Structures are given as C-alpha cells and as structure tokens.
Amino acid sequence: MYWQWQDPFYPVSDVMNASSTLDCWSLDSWFSGFNQPDYADFKEDLIKDVTALRTRVPAARNDAATLAGLLHEWESLQDRLGHLGAYLGCLSAADATDEAVQVEEAWFSTLNAESSKIRTLVQAALAQLDEATWAHLLEDARLRQAEHAVRRMREAGRKQMTTEMEALAADLNVTGLHAWGRLYDTLSGRMTFPMTFPDGHTESVPMARRRALMSEPDRRLREAAFHAGQKPWQDQAVTLAASLNGIAGTRLGLDPRRGRSHFLDEPLFDGALTRASLEAMMEAIHTHIELPRRALRHAATLQGTPALHFFDLEAPQIAAPEAAALTWDQACATVEQSFSAAYPKLGAYFREILSHRWIEAQARPGKRPGAFCTGSRLRREERIYMTFHGTMHDMVTLAHEAGHAWHSCVLRPQRSWAADYPMTLAETASNFGEMILLTGLMADPNLPEGMKAHLLDQEMLRAHANLINIPMRYEFEKAFYTERRSGEVTPSRLNELMSEAQQKLYGNTLLANGTDPLFWASKMHFFITGVSFYNFPYVFGYLLSQALFARFKAEGASFLPHYEAFLAATGGASCEEIVKQTLGEDLTDTQFWARAVKSIEPALTAYEATTAAR
Numbered sequence: 350m351y352w353q354w355q356d357p358f359y360p361v362s363d364v365m366n367a368s369s370t371l372d373c374w375s376l377d378s379w380f381s382g383f384n385q386p387d388y389a390d391f392k393e394d395l396i397k398d399v400t401a402l403r404t405r406v407p408a409a410r411n412d413a414a415t416l417a418g419l420l421h422e423w424e425s426l427q428d429r430l431g432h433l434g435a436y437l438g439c440l441s442a443a444d445a446t447d448e449a450v451q452v453e454e455a456w457f458s459t460l461n462a463e464s465s466k467i468r469t470l471v472q473a474a475l476a477q478l479d480e481a482t483w484a485h486l487l488e489d490a491r492l493r494q495a496e497h498a499v500r501r502m503r504e505a506g507r508k509q510m511t512t513e514m515e516a517l518a519a520d521l522n523v524t525g526l527h528a529w530g531r532l533y534d535t536l537s538g539r540m541t542f543p544m545t546f547p548d549g550h551t552e553s554v555p556m557a558r559r560r561a562l563m564s565e566p567d568r569r570l571r572e573a574a575f576h577a578g579q580k581p582w583q584d585q586a587v588t589l590a591a592s593l594n595g596i597a598g599t600r601l602g603l604d605p606r607r608g609r610s611h612f613l614d615e616p617l618f619d620g621a622l623t624r625a626s627l628e629a630m631m632e633a634i635h636t637h638i639e640l641p642r643r644a645l646r647h648a649a650t651l652q653g654t655p656a657l658h659f660f661d662l663e664a665p666q667i668a669a670p671e672a673a674a675l676t677w678d679q680a681c682a683t684v685e686q687s688f689s690a691a692y693p694k695l696g697a698y699f700r701e702i703l704s705h706r707w708i709e710a711q712a713r714p715g716k717r718p719g720a721f722c723t724g725s726r727l728r729r730e731e732r733i734y735m736t737f738h739g740t741m742h743d744m745v746t747l748a749h750e751a752g753h754a755w756h757s758c759v760l761r762p763q764r765s766w767a768a769d770y771p772m773t774l775a776e777t778a779s780n781f782g783e784m785i786l787l788t789g790l791m792a793d794p795n796l797p798e799g800m801k802a803h804l805l806d807q808e809m810l811r812a813h814a815n816l817i818n819i820p821m822r823y824e825f826e827k828a829f830y831t832e833r834r835s836g837e838v839t840p841s842r843l844n845e846l847m848s849e850a851q852q853k854l855y856g857n858t859l860l861a862n863g864t865d866p867l868f869w870a871s872k873m874h875f876f877i878t879g880v881s882f883y884n885f886p887y888v889f890g891y892l893l894s895q896a897l898f899a900r901f902k903a904e905g906a907s908f909l910p911h912y913e914a915f916l917a918a919t920g921g922a923s924c925e926e927i928v929k930q931t932l933g934e935d936l937t938d939t940q941f942w943a944r945a946v947k948s949i950e951p952a953l954t955a956y957e958a959t960t961a962a963r
C-alpha cells in the first residue's frame with residue numbers, strides 16, 4: 350500500500366549549508382531509473398492489471414472461492430501500486446523542480462482513483478455476502494491473517510453508496526473536494542510578504558519561510574514575521590474560507606449517504622479507534638492541562654513577558670550551544686550508540702539502513718522541506734527522507750524517522766493486509782525512537798549543561814504541540830464542522846471559532862491579544878483532503894508512546910518483546926484490541942491517558958530546575 354508518513358510538525362530549518370559529504374539515498378533496487386525500460390514495463394503491466402481486475406470483481410459476487418482469489422490478487426496489486434507511488438513520492442521530494450516527475454505523479458493519482466473504484470467494488474461484493482458464504486470466505490487459506498482487513502472492508506461496504514454513486518463521487522472529488530485542497534496549496538505556495546527585519550532592511554519573504562522565522566530565538570524576528578505574514582492570509586481569507594467550507598461541506602454531504610451520523614465517524618473508522626477512547630484521551634488532557642501549561646508559563650518567565658504570544662509558541666527558549674554543530678557522521682554515530690545501548694535490535698537495524706543507503710539527508714536546493722519515512726512492501730525495504738543541516742533537531746528527526754522505519758521492518762514478515770496500520774498507531778514507534786535517543790543523550794555525563802537545557806526545552810515544545818496545540822486544532826475542527834452542518838461559515842466566524850479554541854486550551858498562558866485568529870487559514874492541515882481531522886491521531890501516538898516508554902523505563906529490556914508484539918499487531922486489529930492484547934491496557938479508561946499525560950512531569954520539573962538559574 351502507498352504509505353508515506355509525513356512529519357509536518359517539525360519546523361523547517363532556515364539554513365541551507367550545502368554540503369557534498371552527506372549521504373544521498375539509493376533507489377536503484379526499486380527501479381534502474383525514472384522512465385527506464387524496467388520502469389516503463391512495470392507501469393504498463395500495472396495499468397493492464399488494474400483495468401483487468403476492475404472488470405472481474407462484479408462477476409465474483411456471492412462466490413467465496415472466486416472472491417478470496419480476487420482479494421488475494423488485489424492485495425499484491427496494491428503492493429505494486431504502493432511501490433510505484435512511493436518511488437514517485439521519493440523522486441518528487443528529492444527534486445521538487447522535476448516537472449516530468451510531477452506530471453507522472455498527477456497521472457498516478459488517476460491510476461489510484463481507478464484502484465479506489467476496485468476497492469468500492471470489492472467492498473460491495475463483501476457487503477452483500479450472505480452469512481454462510483461470508484463464513485466460508487473467512488476460512489479460505491488465501492485470506493489467513495487478513496481477517497481484520499477483510500472485516501473492515503465488509504463493514505465499509507455495508508455503509509458505502511451504490512458502486513455507481515461511489516464511482517461518481519470518486520470522479521467528482523478530483524474536481525471538487527481535492528481541487529479545493531489543491532487551490533489551497535497553489536495559493537499558499539505562491540504567497541510572499543514584505544518583511545522588515547530587526548536590522549532595518551526589508552525583503553520579500555516566501556510564506557514557506559515564515560514558520561522557520563517564527564521559530565527563531567530572536568523575538569523581534571518572530572514578531573515581525575508573524576505580523577507581516579498575516580496580511581496574505583487576511584487578503585485571501587474569503588477564498589480560503591470558501592475552500593474550507595467546500596471541503597467540510599463535501600464530507601458532511603457524503604457522510605449520511607455512507608451511513609455515518611457524525612463527522613467523527615469517518616476519522617475514527619480510519620483510525621481504528623472508538624469514540625469512547627478518543628473522548629477518554631481528550632478528557633484526560635483537559636483535566637491535566639495545567640501540566641503542559643506550566644511549561645509555557647516557565648517559557649514566558651524566561652523571556653520576561655507575563656504570558657506568551659502565538660508567535661512565541663514554537664520558539665526555543667534555550668538555543669542549542671553554538672559549538673554544537675554536528676556532522677552527518679556524528680549524528681549517525683550518536684543515534685546508533687543510543688539505539689544500540691537501549692535496544693540492540695534497533696541499533697542493528699539502524700546500521701543496516703545506513704549500509705544500504707536508505708536515507709536521503711543531503712542539504713541541497715530543490716529538495717522539498719520536511720521529513721518522512723516511506724517504503725516498498727514489494728521490496729520489503731524502507732526509506733527515510735529528511736534534510737540534515739547539522740542541528741540537534743535534525744538528529745532527533747533522524748531518530749524519529751528511523752523509529753518509523755523500524756516499525757515497518759517489524760511488519761515485514763506480515764502479509765500486506767496485516768501490515769497496514771492506521772495513522773493513530775503510526776507515530777508510536779517514531780516517538781519511541783526519539784525518546785531512546787533523548788534519554789541516551791541526557792544520561793551522558795559529558796553532556797554540557799547548556800545542551801541538556803536545550804534538549805529539555807525541545808521536549809517541552811513537543812509536549813506543547815501534542816497536549817495543547819493539536820488538541821486546540823481538534824477543538825476548532827469540531828466546532829467548525831458542527832456549525833458547517835447548518836450552512837457556510839464566514840471568515841469572521843472562523844476567526845472567532847479559532848480564537849475560542851485557543852483560549853480554551855491555552856488559558857492565560859497566551860497574552861490577551863496573543864491569539865492567532867487566522868490560524869485556520871495558515872495551517873495547511875485543515876485543508877488536507879485525503880484524511881479528515883488530521884490532528885487527534887498525532888496526540889494519540891504521542892501519548893501512547895509516552896505510556897509505552899514509561900513502561901520501558903520501569904521494566905527495562907523485558908518490555909521490548911511486548912513492544913515488538915505491539916508493533917507487529919498494529920495492522921491486525923483495532924487500537925483497543927491491540928493495546929489490550931499486547932500491553933494489557935484499556936484505552937477507554939481516562940486513568941490510562943491521565944498517567945500518560947502525567948509522565949511528562951519529571952522532564953517538566955527538570956526543565957524548570959535546569960533553566961531557572963540561567
């Protein structure tokens with residue numbers, strides 16, 4: 350399946366120190382090159398097989414043996430689609446200026462639309478099976494260990510519209526739902542704003558750089574970037590509100606036709622999570638909100654202001670010590686040592702990644718910002734994409750992405766239908782990888798005090814993102830979708846809803862005039878059309894990994910088999926079942942989540958103590 354875990358919560362570094370000594374990845378084992386004969390043959394066969402399979406599904410109705418065969422074929426077809434999609438995703442990230450690849454990606458999205466029509470047909474065929482045929486199907490040897498995936502397809506099939514209407518919706522979404530998202534990308538991608546820098550010079554700044562400027566230690570830079578950068582969003586607010594209303598309106602229009610009574614039903618189904626667990630998690634956050642707020646209060650004290658402004662939230666209060674610039678080799682060695690000391694198998698896997706050249710980290714122009722992990726089920730290989738500028742932050746990103754890759758590696762022996770995990774379970778392994786690195790660094794007696802303070806500060810930034818900022822986005826989206834049910838929501842009302850959500854989560858840790866009412870426009874996540882509620886799965890992953898890591902700290906190496914059992918199970922059952930079976934925890938229990946939230950307290954206290962005297 351086509352998977353690429355984007356990690357958009359990392360601010361993009363502003364610096365581009367070109368360096369030629371860094372490693373670039375190798376994709377040679379996937380294809381000898383873009384549009385080379387092996388690529389062209391692969392593509393041609395794939396198109397042929399997608400088209401052929403689509404015509405064969407309807408004939409398989411109510412015949413268990415034929416349907417099992419088709420399901421089995423479709424699984425491998427999806428591996429091939431995933432292989433090609435991941436390859437193109439890698440090429441276009443590594444060189445965002447390659448127009449031929451962009452054209453190919455656009456073509457690939459139409460092939461994906463064809464594949465989604467097969468899904469609709471398969472789901473419809475599964476939905477209308479009588480109980481006896483269904484039981485017979487589940488016993489078919491070709492579907493062993495695929496029961497969870499097949500059950501979910503049947504459940505989705507029972508709720509979907511007729512195949513003709515689903516096909517129409519898929520076609521219309523290209524020019525409707527997804528076009529609203531593309532409009533957002535196009536508009537925001539072209540935005541620039543004139544900004545006067547603290548030294549007095551004015552220059553035109555691309556919007557893509559604003560976030561990095563707002564993460565600068567110099568508060569004057571942040572403030573200037575925030576205020577000057579608001580204007581394009583304000584100017585385009587009417588258009589962006591139309592886009593947001595269009596996206597939500599499409600979903601709300603389709604929901605009841607797909608048997609869904611609530612806008613959270615779809616993201617919860619996608620996340621393999623129940624409403625009870627989501628609400629238990631959010632309740633625990635709201636109950637213990639003073640804990641992450643303490644970090645913000647401390648940050649305000651450090652910068653000498655009574656509270657923070659929105660533009661202060663992502664800024665490090667403690668910058669990394671100057672002399673701390675890392676080489677790529679140093680960063681790799683440090684990650685490898687931390688992994689090997691705490692979790693030898695992870696260390697060995699990391700060495701394997703490096704020796705195969707599965708990491709693209711070179712800082713060069715033309716690369717898309719951000720970091721992700723992707724891979725090919727066909728080759729059983731992973732790839733990591735990032736850009737290394739020599740900062741501690743980049744090293745943490747490396748550990749994060751290596752955690753993702755390790756998750757996929759643990760799933761390699763599984764069939765693809767037992768390896769397709771939801772977004773809710775995607776960020777656990779990555780956070781776990783990060784925490785192993787950070788814990789290893791903090792335990793090093795030679796770590797300078799300044800670096801320790803910096804790392805604790807980074808940890809508090811992460812707690813803020815997951816326990817305040819992202820829950821705030823969730824609150825906003827809930828309020829917006831609720832109002833959107835009664836009609837379009839105006840830009841000024843969107844501003845109000847956004848300010849209210851910020852006040853609710855931040856309380857008085859934000860200055861009275863410190864909210865960002867236009868955050869609904871500037872945050873790309875609200876305009877992602879492929880998934881709705883692109884927020885709570887991150888909080889879930891963060892808190893679950895906090896809980897897992899707390900157990901790892903308490904139980905030591907004897908916990909690791911449980912951890913791997915958890916990772917290996919992530920594609921085979923609901924979140925509740927997996928966590929119950931492999932860890933013995935109950936996700937619907939507020940106390941479980943409360944413990945996870947409270948697990949930040951030792952780092953918080955250390956943060957306050959280490960940075961107070963500075």
Ligand SMILES: [Zn+2]
Nearest residue numbers: 354356776779
């Ligand atoms: Zn991630």
